[in-house]
Amino acid sequence: xxxxxxxxxxxxxxxxxxxxxxxxxxxxxxxxxxxxxxxxxxxxxxxxxxxxxxxxxxxxxxxxxxxxxxxxxxxxxxxxxxxxxxxxxxxxxxxxxxxxxxxxxxxxxxxxxxxxxxxxxxxxxxxxxxxxxxxxxxxxxxxxxxxxxxxxxxxxxxxxxxxxxxxxxxxxxxxxxxxxxxxxxxxxxxxxxxxxxxxxxxxxxxxxxxxxxxxxxxxxxxxxxxxxxxxxxxxxxxxxxxxxxxxxxxxxxxxxxxxxxxxxxxxxxxxxxxxxxxxxxxxxxxxxxxxxxxxxxxxxxxxxxxxxxxxxxxxxxxxxxxxxxxxxxxxxxxxxxxxxxxxxxxxxxxxxxxxxxxxxxxxxxxxxxxxxxxxxxxxxxxxxxxxxxxxxxxxxxxxxxxxxxxxxxxxxx
Amino acid sequence: xxxxxxxxxxxxxxxxxxxxxxxxxxxxxxxxxxxxxxxxxxxxxxxxxxxxxxxxxxxxxxxxxxxxxxxxxxxxxxxxxxxxxxxxxxxxxxxxxxxxxxxxxxxxxxxxxxxxxxxxxxxxxxxxxxxxxxxxxxxxxxxxxxxxxxxxxxxxxxxxxxxxxxxxxxxxxxxxxxxxxxxxxxxxxxxxxxxxxxxxxxxxxxxxxxxxxxxxxxxxxxxxxxxxxxxxxxxxxxxxxxxxxxxxxxxxxxxxxxxxxxxxxxxxxxxxxxxxxxxxxxxxxxxxxxxxxxxxxxxxxxxx
Numbered sequence: 001x002x003x004x005x006x007x008x009x010x011x012x013x014x015x016x017x018x019x020x021x022x023x024x025x026x027x028x029x030x031x032x033x034x035x036x037x038x039x040x041x042x043x044x045x046x047x048x049x050x051x052x053x054x055x056x057x058x059x060x061x062x063x064x065x066x067x068x069x070x071x072x073x074x075x076x077x078x079x080x081x082x083x084x085x086x087x088x089x090x091x092x093x094x095x096x097x098x099x100x101x102x103x104x105x106x107x108x109x110x111x112x113x114x115x116x117x118x119x120x121x122x123x124x125x126x127x128x129x130x131x132x133x134x135x136x137x138x139x140x141x142x143x144x145x146x147x148x149x150x151x152x153x154x155x156x157x158x159x160x161x162x163x164x165x166x167x168x169x170x171x172x173x174x175x176x177x178x179x180x181x182x183x184x185x186x187x188x189x190x191x192x193x194x195x196x197x198x199x200x201x202x203x204x205x206x207x208x209x210x211x212x213x214x215x216x217x218x219x220x221x222x223x224x225x226x227x228x229x230x231x232x233x234x235x236x237x238x239x240x241x242x243x244x245x246x247x248x249x250x251x252x253x254x255x256x257x258x259x260x261x262x263x264x265x266x267x268x269x270x271x272x273x274x275x276x277x278x279x280x281x282x283x284x285x286x287x288x289x290x291x292x293x294x295x296x297x298x299x300x301x302x303x304x305x306x307x308x309x310x311x312x313x314x315x316x317x318x319x320x321x322x323x324x325x326x327x328x329x330x331x332x333x334x335x336x337x338x339x340x341x342x343x344x345x346x347x348x349x350x351x352x353x354x355x356x357x358x359x360x361x362x363x364x365x366x367x368x369x370x371x372x373x374x375x376x377x378x379x380x381x382x383x384x385x386x387x388x389x390x391x392x393x394x395x396x397x398x399x400x401x402x403x404x405x406x407x408x409x410x411x412x413x
Numbered sequence: 414x415x416x417x418x419x420x421x422x423x424x425x426x427x428x429x430x431x432x433x434x435x436x437x438x439x440x441x442x443x444x445x446x447x448x449x450x451x452x453x454x455x456x457x458x459x460x461x462x463x464x465x466x467x468x469x470x471x472x473x474x475x476x477x478x479x480x481x482x483x484x485x486x487x488x489x490x491x492x493x494x495x496x497x498x499x500x501x502x503x504x505x506x507x508x509x510x511x512x513x514x515x516x517x518x519x520x521x522x523x524x525x526x527x528x529x530x531x532x533x534x535x536x537x538x539x540x541x542x543x544x545x546x547x548x549x550x551x552x553x554x555x556x557x558x559x560x561x562x563x564x565x566x567x568x569x570x571x572x573x574x575x576x577x578x579x580x581x582x583x584x585x586x587x588x589x590x591x592x593x594x595x596x597x598x599x600x601x602x603x604x605x606x607x608x609x610x611x612x613x614x615x616x617x618x619x620x621x622x623x624x625x626x627x628x629x630x631x632x633x634x635x636x637x638x639x640x641x642x643x644x645x646x647x648x649x650x651x652x653x654x655x656x657x658x659x660x661x662x663x664x665x666x667x668x669x670x671x672x673x674x675x676x677x678x679x680x681x682x683x684x685x686x687x688x689x690x691x692x693x694x695x696x697x698x699x700x701x702x703x704x705x706x707x708x709x710x711x712x713x714x715x716x717x
Contacts, residue, residue, distance in 0.1 A: 044514050046488040048481035093481050095489035103489060107482070157480055333479075372478040412481045 049092040051411045052156040055085045058405040065398040069389050073218055073398055087113045088408075089156070091123070102129050124177045134186040136197075144176045145184070145197045145244040146260050147278040147293045151175075153322065160289075160339040160367040162379040162408040165320040167345040167359055168295070173227015178202055180239070195246045195258075203240020203264030204229040204274050211235075213304035214266050214274065215314075220304075224387075229266070240264020242276075256282040272301045287326035294319045298350070310353030310390050318345025318359070324367075335369040339379075355388025355395025365406075377408040438466045438674060441494035445503040446474045454500055454663035458520065461667035462498070466674060469494070473504055488512070496678050498670065501659055502540060502643055509535060510617070516678055520666040523643035523655055527616030530567030536684030538666040539615075540657040543571055545691030546612060546640060547578035548717040549653060553638050553705050554584060554610040561608030561637075562588035563600055563628070568614040570685055575612065594618065601628055608637055615642025615655075625649050638703060647696055652703070653715070656694035665689065692716055 059082035063075055070076060091109035098104060106125040112118035126140030143151045149168060153159040154175045168174055180201030187194045207213045207229055209220045214229065222228050246258035259279045266274040280293040299305075301312045308314075320343035328336040340363065347357040365379030383402040388395035440462050444451045447470075455470060462468050471491050477483040488511065491497060496516045499508035505522035513529040519537030529535055550560045560579050564572040569590065576586045587607040589600040597619070605611060611632045613619050619628065620642055629650025632639045638652035647654050665688050673680070693715040700707060707715065 044489075044492045044512070046485050046492055046512075048485035048488070050481050091481075093485040095485035097489040097493035099493075103486065105486065155480075155482060158482075369479070375479075412479055412484075 045094050045096045047092060047094055049090070049413050050155065050157055051090045051413075052088040053085065053409045053411070054088050054162065055407040056083050056404060057407050058403075059083060060401075060403045062401040063398065064401065066396055068391055069396040069398045072389050072391055072396075075398075091155075098127075101131060102127060104128070123175050136184040136186070138182045138184075139180075141177050141179050142182050142199065142201070144178055144201065144242070144262065145182060145199065146176055146242070146262055146276060147295065148256065148258065148280045148282050148291055149174075149293060149320075149322070153291065156377075156408065156410045157375065157412050159322065160324040160337045160377070161322060161341055161363060161365065162377045162406045163363070163381070165293075165322070165341065165343045166361050166383065167316075167318055167343060168293075168320070171225055171227075171359075172297075173225060173230070176230070178230045178240075179232060189247075191249065191251065193248045195248065196243065198241070198243040200239045200241045201264075202231060202234040203262075204266050205231045205235040206267055207304060209304065211268060212301075214272075214299055214302035215304040217304050217307050236265050236268050236270050238265045238270045240274075254284050256280075266299070267301070269301070274299050287329075288323070289325075290321070290323045292319065292321050295345075297347075305349070307390055308357060308388050308395075309347075309349030309355050310393075310395065311349035311351060313350040314347060315350050316345055316347035316357075318343065320344075333369065333371050337367045337369075338365075339367060340364045353395075355390065355397070357388060358384075358386050360384045373412050375410045377406075377410070379406045379408070380404070381406065438496055438678060439494040440466050440468045440674075441491045441497045442468060442470045443491060443497060443499045443504045443508050444470065444472055445501055445507075447472055450659045451501065453660040454520070457660060457663040457667050458498065458500065458670065461671040462674065473507060496674070498537075500663070505537070506617070518666075518670055518673060520670075521657060521659055521662040522615070524615040524617055524620045524645075525567075527565035527567030527614065527618060530685075533680060533684070536680050536686075538662060538669060538686040538688065539571070540662060540688070540691075541615075541642065541655040542687035542689070542691045543575035544578050544687070545693070545717050546575050547582055547584070549640060549693055549715070550579055550610045550612065551582045551584060552707065552717060553640075553653065555705070557609055558584045559607055559609045560584045560586050561604035561611045562586065562614070563597075563604055563612070563619060564588070564590055564614035565592060565616045565618055566590060568616055571687075572614065574687075594624070597624055597627070601631055605632055605635055605637060610640065611637050612640045613642070620646060622649065625651075633699075636703060638699070638705060644694055647694060651696065652699050652705070653693050653695050655691065657688065657692050661690065662688055690716060 062079040064077055089109050089111055090113060091107055094106045096104045104127050107123040109121045109123050110117045111121060122141060124141050124143050126138045126142045129137040145151060154164065164174055178201035180199055182197055182199035184195060184197035204226060207216045209216045215226060216223050240263065242262035244258055244260035246256055249255040261277050263273060263275040266272055275298045277296045278293060282291045295318055297316045299314050302314060303312055305314050306312055322341045324337045324339035326335060326337050342362040345359045361381065361383045363379050363381035365377060367375055367377040369375045381404050386397040386399040388397050442458060459468055476487045492512050492515055496518060497508055497512055498518050498520060499505040500520045502521060502523035505519035506524050508517055509519060509525040509529045513532060513535065517535045521540040522537060523540045551558065554560060562572050562575065572588060576588060579586050587604055589604050591597065591600045613625065613628055618624065625646055626649050629639050633650055639650065641651035641654045644654045644656050669686050695707060695715050
């Protein structure tokens with residue numbers, strides 16, 4: 001390319017060669033680039049990564065319900081047991097600092113790896129601009145500043161527990177990241193820091209099932225889940241947006257209290273909105289680490305849930321707790337934590353209908369960090385879930401009970 | 414109308430090259446942890462580097478190892494510079510191993526990846542010198558004075574110079590170059606059978622815990638003292654190890670680094686430099702056990 005530019009830059013003229021006038025800007029830029037060296041010669045992309053291997057040492061799933069509701073969803077009352085290994089995620093982070101204020105960050109993660117890889121996710125890919133006055137601008141596929149867990153504890157090497165909270169992790173689909181721009185500002189206030197961030201993104205759209213369905217029903221691809229609704233293009237002429245306000249204790253940031261929200265049209269009809277409101281407290285005094293998040297979602301005119309709640313307008317309300325306590329910390333990097341977590345979310349129709357969807361989960365376990373690159377984890381968990389199904393104008397619930405013992409190994413490199 | 418003859422391109426190119434050589438460079442200095450000694454070393458290096466160049470200091474202790482998301486960001490900040498200057502043994506080992514695609518000038522390297530040393534982008538000042546090792550070998554070898562060397566291709570320049578210096582002091586030198594792990598055992602057997610003192614190069618391949626443990630145990634079984642690159646190997650069976658003073662090394666590195674920057678951060682013929690004064694630490698327990706007499710005043714630091 002450079003040769004081509006030089007070749008076409010000169011044309012023969014009497015007494016010598018003359019540079020084409022139209023190429024002066026290119027030549028000037030090249031000369032400036034050569035002389036000033038705007039890109040450092042040694043600038044490189046740095047790759048790091050992680051692997052999250054899990055073993056289900058014991059798994060038991062039991063489906064329960066009345067004959068009528070089981071028949072309606074096409075299942076029988078069954079109890080299944082499972083055991084096995086899985087590579088939950090294999091991720092690679094690429095980081096490139098473009099200049100003192102600007103860097104480009106990307107996370108490519110492989111999921112469901114077997115003979116083939118079923119999912120390759122670009123979990124985030126954005127330009128990050130940090131200005132001296134505490135301003136921060138992100139542009140690209142950005143982790144949405146919703147709550148605390150999504151941005152700070154999603155990765156297995158950032159938390160002690162094996163698995164993330166189920167409602168956020170599986171139903172909303174962590175990490176919640178979308179294409180757009182966010183602008184943030186950090187302001188020191190006395191001994192604390194106030195952080196504010198606002199963003200505009202494509203937002204959640206309709207499911208892959210139909211343009212009128214937000215939450216896919218049973219039998220559809222990605223049934224009940226919303227993670228795939230975050231798409232690379234916007235489905236209407238309204239951007240979704242939101243923000244977060246956080247107050248953090250300045251010294252070691254031991255306490256963080258925040259509130260965040262999201263709102264956007266999910267369908268072509270922009271009056272059909274999906275909104276999330278979140279508040280959280282993280283308290284991290286010494287060896288103890290506690291995070292509590294509270295989340296409300298509200299969805300308009302979703303034909304996907306009519307079979308559940310009897311109406312299309314629905315809301316969910318729930319909380320989760322993630323806590324850990326450091327039992328051992330050695331100078332050579334070895335650490336042991338005990339952790340516990342719980343969550344409870346219920347969802348139901350708004351303005352009529354009947355039936356309540358309920359998710360309740362708890363977990364308890366130990367994690368052992370052997371060195372900076374390897375952590376072993378073990379977790380016991382119990383999930384109770386029930387989903388209402390409309391039968392002859394009334395709701396009957398199909399239930400799922402799940403008990404499990406998980407072992408995980410997280411390798412970072 | 415602007416007219417320009419192609420012959421003038423040469424002049425333009427030369428001017429651009431000159432501009433590149435005179436331009437301000439971004440320099441990342443990496444240290445393990447900022448303590449009193451490191452601070453002194455940093456002051457001396459920064460004084461040499463900072464005139465006309467932009468210097469940023471990074472502490473390895475502040476890199477969140479174990480969190481690849483944040484670790485990558487921090488490493489990218491270090492790697493964004495035109496030149497990375499790791500200061501001290503641990504920082505040199507870390508930077509040479511993980512950022513070998515960058516231009517690196519290390520200060521006080523002890524153990525580093527020998528494969529990376531083959532790259533023409535990497536050079537710097539070691540914490541030890543071939544002259545110092547040769548004098549130390551002469552002192553502890555006894556009779557016959559046979560020095561065995563085991564090293565990798567990256568350490569060849571150092572090993573060759575050590576051989577030459579040792580031969581000048583009347584030592585017989587037996588050396589073996591190797592590239593792979595599976596060559597360590599036969600190479601060690603061959604060299605140890607002929608040696609009265611044994612020098613192990615500071616390559617991570619040879620001076621890693623497992624490999625060095627094996628080499629030292631074999632040597633000790635045969636009553637041969639081992640000279641090793643880093644003080645961490647003292648507990649692994651080394652008889653004498655390099656134990657240089659970081660501010661002293663910084664004093665010696667500063668003019669070399671300054672000249673290197675003035676030369677457009679291009680290494681010339683020599684990429685590796687050695688301090689004029691070398692400090693060693695001796696395992697005195699081992700010395701009395703092996704009945705090796707050292708010159709007076711060798712405790713706690715021996716300057717051979």
